[in-house]
Amino acid sequence: MKMRDAFTCPLELVHDMIKGKWKPIILWRLRLGPTSLSRLEKDIDGITQKMLLEHLKELIDYGFVEKKTFDGYPLRVEYSLTEEQGRELLEALKIMQQIGIKYLKSHGKEDVLIEKGILPG
Amino acid sequence: MKMRDAFTCPLELVHDMIKGKWKPIILWRLRLGPTSLSRLEKDIDGITQKMLLEHLKELIDYGFVEKKTFDGYPLRVEYSLTEEQGRELLEALKIMQQIGIKYLKSHGKEDVLIEKGILPG
DNA sequence: CTGGATCCCGAATGATACTG
DNA sequence: CAGTATCATTCGGGATCCAG
Numbered sequence: 501m502k503m504r505d506a507f508t509c510p511l512e513l514v515h516d517m518i519k520g521k522w523k524p525i526i527l528w529r530l531r532l533g534p535t536s537l538s539r540l541e542k543d544i545d546g547i548t549q550k551m552l553l554e555h556l557k558e559l560i561d562y563g564f565v566e567k568k569t570f571d572g573y574p575l576r577v578e579y580s581l582t583e584e585q586g587r588e589l590l591e592a593l594k595i596m597q598q599i600g601i602k603y604l605k606s607h608g609k610e611d612v613l614i615e616k617g618i619l620p621g
Numbered sequence: 622m623k624m625r626d627a628f629t630c631p632l633e634l635v636h637d638m639i640k641g642k643w644k645p646i647i648l649w650r651l652r653l654g655p656t657s658l659s660r661l662e663k664d665i666d667g668i669t670q671k672m673l674l675e676h677l678k679e680l681i682d683y684g685f686v687e688k689k690t691f692d693g694y695p696l697r698v699e700y701s702l703t704e705e706q707g708r709e710l711l712e713a714l715k716i717m718q719q720i721g722i723k724y725l726k727s728h729g730k731e732d733v734l735i736e737k738g739i740l741p742g
Numbered sequence: 743c744t745g746g747a748t749c750c751c752g753a754a755t756g757a758t759a760c761t762g
Numbered sequence: 763c764a765g766t767a768t769c770a771t772t773c774g775g776g777a778t779c780c781a782g
Binding site: 743744745746747748749750751752753754755756757758759760761762 | 768777
Binding site: 671674 | 763764
């Protein structure tokens, strides 16, 4: 993801760091705890391994996600939110999630929310 | 800004609504209160009127910003955050701003912050 | 063999410049 | 301001490679 070379306020920086089609969902999925690559691939609907790796890599570079590789057999790799930055960003994402829910409600789309298990059926 | 036709969680929806190079800065600038188009154009460094209008339009369509036109002379137009959605999103942006500030600090870039007047010189 | 990671390329989208 | 042209970036598919 290309960062702009100059920015006016730190907000722009962070926006650039988390822009990209899949970054928010990846982070959102990671709020549930450490996960393997293949698990993420299964859980995030429609993502390809390539996209997942690409976006994960950036999230790691910017310090939102950390990767732990365990030696031994079977091979195991875990991705998780970083305590500091990752968890903090999660707070912002929670707000956005709430806004999305309210938005759908107030636009007569409760059915979508129910269908996705966000609201009780 | 193109929205994806299907999304897994409301978060994705909101992310799509505020993606775009200038949207966060516009919202950030609007936190200070209602502003005219020309004022925004002056305050946001590097933006063209076209981009500003385009992005404002979407923010209005999605309910984050409202536009008030005052009749009379001189003609006056004001853009501001909406009470509900706009202000709520601002909370998320504030967190992101904080993350950005911390990030810059912990990467030895305090000087950038001082230069921009975010930290006292 | 399995799970993880990288490379190349065409198609779709976003941003900017230019023009009236 | 709106329309169009152009340039830059992102997305996605699929082949390929690496390591245990």
